[in-house]
Amino acid sequence: MRFLLVLLLLAAPAVAETCPKAADHSVRFAELVEAVRAAPNEAAARVITNEMWALWADAPDGVAQEILDRGMQRRAGFDLVGALGDFDKLVQYCPDYAEGYNQRAYVHFIRQDYAKALVDLDRAIELSPTHIAALSGRALTYFGLGRLREARADLELAVGLNPWLPERRMLRDPAMKGQQSDL
Secondary structure, eight states: OHHHHHHHHHHHHHHHOOOOOOOOOHHHHHHHHHHHHTOSSHHHHHHHHHHHHHHHTOOSSHHHHHHHHHHHHHHHTTOHHHHHHHHHHHHHHOTTOHHHHHHHHHHHHHTTOHHHHHHHHHHHHHHOTTOHHHHHHHHHHHHHTTOHHHHHHHHHHHHHHOTTOGGGGGGGSHHHHTOOOOO
16 A cells, blocks of 8 residues: 555656646737738748747746757757757657647757658647748758658748748749649
8 A cells, every 4th residue: 555655646746747738829820920921021021930939939838938948949059969858858748739849850850860850840730730830841851851742832831821931942943843732
């Protein structure tokens, strides 16, 4: 009986520390998509895109926010192993938070581990179908894998949401031009 009590006490913190549902930013995000589509120039679009990033990077709680922020700082400092560890923790803690997968995919992409990046990007897009950065990231990943038709399709979706994406220029690339998407 004492053994069971010890197990319950040890398990209690794990049960108590579960990731809450992320805030619903869908209305504000839709407003930002309309605003970026109507932006008069790239500088104005960049300001709106930064607001989008603020929504994506709004983690579900303080624990998740701390892990996300630390992982992003480590990635920015080229501590890719440390960043990957943080993003692994984040997706384990918050399996329904799209940005955790998107950030981990970015680290995989930097490491040129496109297969792992693709798995995480698929999950991020499954959780957040209009996540422009994940769509663009998946397009770049497909491009890295030589899957140009899929790259073009995702890039067209991303540019349809934000026509000012820097990656929009890839659609004029001769390698991508001949790839007609099935959209």
